[in-house]
Amino acid sequence: MLALQAIGLRLRQPVPATLVAVAMSPLLIAQMRRMTGNASEVREVRDGNSASEELTRIADACLIVTVPGERQTVEMNDIARLRKLHPHVSAVAIYVPSESSYKGALQLGAAGITEIVTTQPVFDEKDFLAALSHCHADGVAVRIWRLTNPELPDALVPLLKAALRLAHEPVSTTRLASAAGMHERTLRKYCEHEKLPSPQWIIGWARLLIAAFYLEEPGRTIGNVADILDYPSASALRNQIRRYTNAPPSAVRGQSMATSFCRLLEMTIREHERTINLDQQPRPRLSLIKP
C-alpha cells in the first residue's frame, strides 16, 4: 500500500497478492514489478500449463496476459483454455501495440477478462493499479459467493452479485441501476415487480457481506475495514451492522462471519417474501348488513 500512496493514488482497497504473468516481455515484467512494489508479487511463467499450476496453488492471484495478435491463434486458444480452467480468477489483458491486435482484444474479451489495459502511448502506473484494484474487488466478490453459496430468489442473484463487485466503494442506486442498464426508477419498479426489497437494501447487504469477509481476516479492525470500504467512519460501519443484524459487531464477529451474515440475509429475504405475500392476500370483506 505504501508504494501506491507514494504516487499519490488513493487506493483504499488492496491489489491481488500475486500476479501470474504469462509469456510476457521482460520489459513489461520489470515495469509491473516497479509499479506494484511490495503490494503484489509478479510471477513470470512461460505458458498456459505453468500458469495453470500457479493459479491452482495460489488463492489470491490475478492472471496477466498480453492481447494476442490477429494471427496468434495458438496463444488465443491457450488463454481461452486457461480461462476455462480457472474462470474464477480475475484477468488483466495488456494491449501492446507492437504485438496485439484490436480484433484480438474483442476475441480475448469473449473468453473472459476483467480488465484491458493499454500501453499506448505509455504503460500508465495509475491505470494499471486501478485495474488491479478492480480485479481484487471482483476476486473478493467471487470468493464471498463461493464461500457462502446463498440460496436466494433468481431475480435477486444478478443484482446482489453486481452490488458485491461494486461494494468496495459506496454504491448509489443509480450506479446499480446503470449496471442493470436502466434508470433508477425502473430498477425500483423491477424490484417491486419481483417482490424484492429496495435496491438500497440490496446494496447495504452487499457492503455488509464484504465487510464481514474482511473482518474474518486476522488482525483487521473495524476501523481498518471501514477505511478499505470507504465508510465515513468506523461508527458508520458499526451502525450498519447493528441495523441489518440487530446485534452489535462484537456479538456477530467470528470466524465464519460472512457465512452467518449470508444465512441471515436468506432469512430476511424469506421474511420479506412472506410479508409481501400476506399483504397481497385478499382482505376479508366487511359485512355491514346483519345476516
Next chain:
Amino acid sequence: MENSFGDILQSHVRDNVTMVVRTSDWLMLERGKPLELARQIEARLSVIAILSSTIERQTEIAAPNEADYATLAAGIAELPPQLAFISESSALGQWLNIATLAEHDGVSRLAQLVIDELMRLLFLQRKEVSSTIERNYIDEGIGICWARRGRLARIIGELDDAASCYVMARQVVRKLPRRDARSMADIGLSLVAIGRGNFPEATKGALRLLRPSTNAANIFQVHAHQVLALTKRRNGNLIEAMGHAWDAFDLASGNDMRRLELIGSMSEISAEFGDLDAAAHGFDTVLSANVPNRIQVPSLAGALRLCVRREEIAPSTANRRALGVYSQRFKVMIKDGLVAGDELLALLALAEGDLVLRQLQSGKVSLERAAAIAKQFGFYEKQYAVETLQARFSAAENDPDAAPTARPEKNVQSLLDKSEINWPKALRRLAEVAF
C-alpha cells in the same frame, strides 16, 4: 454454482435485466453484441471497448488516447452533429463522440457504459470546482449525459426509462440558459410522446422549441420540424407535414445522414398523398445509401408498403418479386437482430406483405411477435396498428377468396386546394433530390 463472471452474467439474468458492471462484462455478452453493421467493424468496436475500459479507471475527465481516437476519426466524421455548444475538441466532446459512434454501430450498452462513466467523472469534478461558471458547464455536461441515456433507452424501446432520463436532464439544467441538454431533453420527450401515441404532447414540445424566444440551436430546430412532420402526418395533415419536412431538410444542410432520414419521412408523406413514384424514388435513395438501421428500417418498410399498395391496385409479377426481395431483406435483418422499435416496424410491414400475398399463416406469426413487442415496450400507437392488421387477417381468413381491400385514396384535390405550397413542384423536387 457457477464461477466465472461470464456465467454470473449469463445464468441468472432475467429477460430484462442484463448486468454489465464493466466493459469486460459487455465483451463477454453474446446478447447485445453487434448487429449486421457492427460485424464489419470489429476493430472499431475493440477500440471503443478499450477506451471504455480506460475511462472506467479514470478519476477525472482526460481526453481519450490520441492514437486510439484517431482510428475512430473516420467513423466519427460520418456521424450527424449532436451538439451545438460543446466543442468536439474538448475531452467531454470527444468521449460523447465515442459513445455516439458506439450507439451508431448498434452497441447501445457499450455507449451507455461510456456515458455512465462520463457522468461519474463529471459528478466527481463538480465536487472539486468552486466557480459558478465551471459548475454550470459541468451541470450542462451532466444534463447532456442524462439526455443521451434517455436517447439510448428510447432507441431500444424502453420509453418509461427514456422519459425518466429526459426529465432528469431537464431538472439538472433547469436554472441554466438553454443550451444542448435542455433542447435534447425537450426533443427526446416529444419523441417519447410520439412513441406512446400522444401527438398533442409531442406537438406542444416541438412548437416550444421553435418559438423565437427559445432561441434553440439549428440542429434542434431540425429535430423539432421532424417531430412536427411526423405528428402532422399522423393527424392526416399531409400538406403541413410536408412543409415541416422541407423546413427541416433546408435547415439540415451539410448533414447528409439527417437529410436521408428526412427523405425517408417525406417519401412516406408522398406515399400517403398518393404519389407512389416520388415515394419510391425517395425510398430507393435512402436504401441505396449506407445508413444505420434506424434510418434503413422505416424506408424499407415504406418501400415494402408501396409494393403492397401497388399490388392492391394492379397486381403484377414484377411488383410481387420486389415485395419478396424487401421481405427477405427484412427477415435477414430481424435474424441478425434489430432493436425493439425497428423490429416492430419490420414485422408490421412483413405482415402487410403476407396479407396481400395471402400468406396468412406466416403473417400471423409476424403479427403475434409484433403484438408481444408492442405490449412489452409500451408502443401504444403501434398496438393499434397491430390490432387493425389482426382484424384484417381475421377478415381474410373468414373470406379466403376475397381480394384484399384496397384502401381509399385521400381526396388529393381538396388537399391541394387548401395548400399554400406549390405541391406538384414540391413532389417533383423530392423525386429529383440527389446527393
